[in-house]
Amino acid sequence: MSRPHSSGSGRGTRSLPAGQPAAQPAVRDLSEGMAARGRRPTAQRLVVLEALRGAKRTVTAPELFDQLREDNPLIGRATVFRTLDSLVDAGLAQRFERPGHVYAYAACSSAHHHHLVCTVCNTTIEIDEAALGMLTRELESRHGFTVHHATLDFYGLCERCAQQESA
Amino acid sequence: MSRPHSSGSGRGTRSLPAGQPAAQPAVRDLSEGMAARGRRPTAQRLVVLEALRGAKRTVTAPELFDQLREDNPLIGRATVFRTLDSLVDAGLAQRFERPGHVYAYAACSSAHHHHLVCTVCNTTIEIDEAALGMLTRELESRHGFTVHHATLDFYGLCERCAQQESA
DNA sequence: TATATATTGAGCCCCAGTATCAAATCAATC
């Protein structure tokens, strides 16, 4: 919530505030995640990742932007939006949908992932979901969570597009 | 694709083009779906549903609007957007996300539904997904589909919010 | 330290999605 302000100065990327208790290896996770994509672990990206992890809930990009500005007035709007996508891409965060066409992000260690949806022609194939019943019930008792509804969708290539791909 | 234009006239709701081969009981499904929600099965809603079913793939709202205009220049932009949400609400369609923050719809007979996400406080709890491996493999062989990635998220109430709810 | 590459952020723009509200339709009742 209230990290000592670093002596902000100039523009562009600044050195990290330097002095976090390093509760979780966010720095390491970021370095590895970015390296795997040929990206750089910048101070801004770290700030965003830590904010996400601290939130422990889904946060919208605008929400996060406003929150980060408080301690870091220099951070750019575009940077926050771009970073969120980068984190998702690196498997360090995930995107969710809230009712009313609102989208939010949450930190997540491992990527998670109903329908078959072709990413090339967008063809959809409905799938059988019988297998989920048991899983749902177990989750409810294990986490004390009340499941109202869930989404399960598979993304990939339909048979036809897979062939064209290899041609 | 090319249905005979009904003699368009005036504004507002018109009577249906009247003359479809009625391949699938789209009319009936719509009636039932809307009735269950206290809504009316209008001509526009039927056109949208049939277009969705005919597409057999996910379609964005703007895409669908442009497509529908061709045969029905009178249909309103807002109507298409609203109708899509209505169909999802009635369980006759579902919403999907495409890469790049693009959202699309597809007709679907039964609602489908990884993470636990509280719809009140948005708290998230990561869940174990080991059970999905088998399901994924079976789907791939059954449909000739190549799964690249999938999303599975549960929505509902966390323990705390469930208590407050009942208070 | 010098050089190449990647990232940042301020400003501007686009468009998906929504609010508004009068005209039009439907359902129900007389």
Added chain:
DNA sequence: GATTGATTTGATACTGGGGCTCAATATATA
């Protein structure tokens, strides 16, 4: 079939999430 009240439609205007541009700046590598 005319009347009336609840819904829906659609033309229009608006909003804001999110992307683009590009000069300034930081990181990586030699």
